Amino acid sequence: MAPYTNIPLSPAELSYLHTSLAQDPPIRPDGRSPTQFRPLVAETDILPSANGSARICFADGTEAVVGVKAEVERTGRKGGLVRGKEDGEVEGEERGEDGWLDVSIEIPGTRDDDALPVFLAAMLTEALLADGELKGRLVIGRVWHWRLFVDILLLSQPLSYPLPLLSLTTHLALLSTRLPALISQKDEDPLFNDDWEASTHLFPRQPTTNEPETKPPITLLVMTVGTNILFDPSSDEIAVADAIVAISATEDSKDGGLKMVALRTVDPPSRLTSAGVPTQANTTAGGGLSAEETLKLREKDAGATVWRPPRGGVSRTVLGRMIKKVVEKGGVGEEVLEGLRGVKS
Amino acid sequence: MAMLADRRRMNAPPGGTSPPVFASLPEAKLTKPIRTRNPDEHRKIFLRTGVVPSASGSAYYEISPSNTPRQTLVPSSSSLKITCTVHGPRPLPRNAAFSSNLLLTTHVKFAPFATRQRRGYVRDSSERDLGVHLETALRGVVIGDRWPKSGCEVVITVLEGEEDGWWADAEEGGKAGSWGMMNVLAGCITVASAAIADAGVDCVDLVSGGVAALTAERNGEGVLDPCPSEHDIKAACVVGYLQSRDEVTEMWMKGDAGSGSEALIDNAVKAAVLTRTVLAEAVKEATEMKIGKTSEAAVETTNTGKGKTKDIQMTG
Numbered sequence: 001m002a003p004y005t006n007i008p009l010s011p012a013e014l015s016y017l018h019t020s021l022a023q024d025p026p027i028r029p030d031g032r033s034p035t036q037f038r039p040l041v042a043e044t045d046i047l048p049s050a051n052g053s054a055r056i057c058f059a060d061g062t063e064a065v066v067g068v069k070a071e072v073e074r075t076g077r078k079g080g081l082v083r084g085k086e087d088g089e090v091e092g093e094e095r096g097e098d099g100w101l102d103v104s105i106e107i108p109g110t111r112d113d114d115a116l117p118v119f120l121a122a123m124l125t126e127a128l129l130a131d132g133e134l135k136g137r138l139v140i141g142r143v144w145h146w147r148l149f150v151d152i153l154l155l156s157q158p159l160s161y162p163l164p165l166l167s168l169t170t171h172l173a174l175l176s177t178r179l180p181a182l183i184s185q186k187d188e189d190p191l192f193n194d195d196w197e198a199s200t201h202l203f204p205r206q207p208t209t210n211e212p213e214t215k216p217p218i219t220l221l222v223m224t225v226g227t228n229i230l231f232d233p234s235s236d237e238i239a240v241a242d243a244i245v246a247i248s249a250t251e252d253s254k255d256g257g258l259k260m261v262a263l264r265t266v267d268p269p270s271r272l273t274s275a276g277v278p279t280q281a282n283t284t285a286g287g288g289l290s291a292e293e294t295l296k297l298r299e300k301d302a303g304a305t306v307w308r309p310p311r312g313g314v315s316r317t318v319l320g321r322m323i324k325k326v327v328e329k330g331g332v333g334e335e336v337l338e339g340l341r342g343v344k345s
Numbered sequence: 346m347a348m349l350a351d352r353r354r355m356n357a358p359p360g361g362t363s364p365p366v367f368a369s370l371p372e373a374k375l376t377k378p379i380r381t382r383n384p385d386e387h388r389k390i391f392l393r394t395g396v397v398p399s400a401s402g403s404a405y406y407e408i409s410p411s412n413t414p415r416q417t418l419v420p421s422s423s424s425l426k427i428t429c430t431v432h433g434p435r436p437l438p439r440n441a442a443f444s445s446n447l448l449l450t451t452h453v454k455f456a457p458f459a460t461r462q463r464r465g466y467v468r469d470s471s472e473r474d475l476g477v478h479l480e481t482a483l484r485g486v487v488i489g490d491r492w493p494k495s496g497c498e499v500v501i502t503v504l505e506g507e508e509d510g511w512w513a514d515a516e517e518g519g520k521a522g523s524w525g526m527m528n529v530l531a532g533c534i535t536v537a538s539a540a541i542a543d544a545g546v547d548c549v550d551l552v553s554g555g556v557a558a559l560t561a562e563r564n565g566e567g568v569l570d571p572c573p574s575e576h577d578i579k580a581a582c583v584v585g586y587l588q589s590r591d592e593v594t595e596m597w598m599k600g601d602a603g604s605g606s607e608a609l610i611d612n613a614v615k616a617a618v619l620t621r622t623v624l625a626e627a628v629k630e631a632t633e634m635k636i637g638k639t640s641e642a643a644v645e646t647t648n649t650g651k652g653k654t655k656d657i658q659m660t661g
Contacts (some may be wrong), residue, residue, distance in 0.1 A: 023500070113468075115473060115476065115480075118473040118474055122470065122471070126599045130601055217514070259603055259604075261599065261600070262599040265594070270483060271484050271485070272446050274446070275445065311488060312485055312486070312549050312550070312590050313585070313587060313592035313593045316610060316614065319593060325608075
């Protein structure tokens, strides 16, 4: 087992996995098609004391709970230059601030300042804030605003990279989030209706169909092996990935399709796996090569006969294809959103 | 996320202080700085390797500040200054588990005085996030399997950070969007690449960082190397680009690019290609100087020591 990666696979197993995933069409260990997701169980509105909540359980046993809580906060004086009227009144409509959204992630076995939760939280936050629509809805008046806490709890061990799980759960939780209805005037000290039935959805719904008009973004994990693009990779598949990319997409209000709002490359753990040794270079199997010859063999082999951790990055054309597969009409992104639409509280 | 407070030092008040508000003189008309460069022009970069003698590799990166005359005490735009030191490759401690690859760790820290609002001594989440990005960019270039059982630390100190917007914008004190972080990341990738080359760690190529943005002004035109105080940025993209392999080891894109994402990526790669010319020149210069030094030293020994001629032939 390669340490520092938690990949319990030998070089031979990695090589086998890589070869089968690089086939055309790829053969995945669990028999899925490249764009197929693992089955999941989802429910929303499960926490009575939160404004919105959701739980998703993947088939491999990973499970996450997200609770969204909202608090009223006084809008502080912002820095910068005082322009407009004397009393510091800023003209035009009030726009939200990035700091009003607080995403925190708890993963068992990691400290909250470890790289993984910080990276995941930053990725989810930037996707949610990308179009500025969500933070605009947190404005109550000039003086008061909502502060939204999105607390994400991974209940199980992070078996595979937990990003899609956390993102989909956050998506459902935010969709079910309701804020109490305001009965005072905008700039007064806020007073809310205590009738939960009268509360409004954070993502407003159409009164007739009860379908949300806009939706929070989803973040999908996409990996490549050779020229193949695979969605929702399991932990075994990630172990041999050439490159992993997290793509956030949201519904485009203009044409109803999807648009990409954020993209990040993720460091694949395959780079830390140990390389296999070709038979000729194996000293115990009778191969007696000099150090120079061994080096030459290793460099020339380049993963052709034995496993070698991938080097370099991913080409731009492959990246472009990945983005297209997520956002195109009838692509994976739309399929996932359609699937999540069926979740009822 | 609960921030760990640093208990060893006298800390600033935890609630934070409000950034200064400047009352503008009636005659001083403050205007947002305007980009004077062409859209496809990069700011000038200064890059030098070997600045820290005690580290095995180091580099210093600076973007030249704008030389427009100032009307106020506050500079209208920031310039980026980054130092990077590389320690290693060196053996892992005895109690560490066996690793068949080089273990690369990255550490990005803003100096407390680097930005308008003071940064603490403990790294905050945005700095950790930058560290992860940088690690992703470098892991792909370093040939890790040639350095088993060793570790290598890349430590970056940002002496002057890029601002996230124009300081006088009322919106979050010009901090909206945190676009400055993307420029900082591109600088970090370039400077770390130079320092790693200086440390002599085997790499597949030199990785260079580039930023491009889509701006709201001028019909959403794409610009290379955006200075956040000069633009109203809609979307931005950073790449860590390997020119000789035409590959991307790190990409970070955010914002509403719409259908222009492909063009945005291409622009970022263009910026990275521009940075690479400086990077390659700096590395070449440093190598020539090293070779020059050794041959000079060799010449000196010829003059002083008579019996050492054979040694010189071996080194030369």
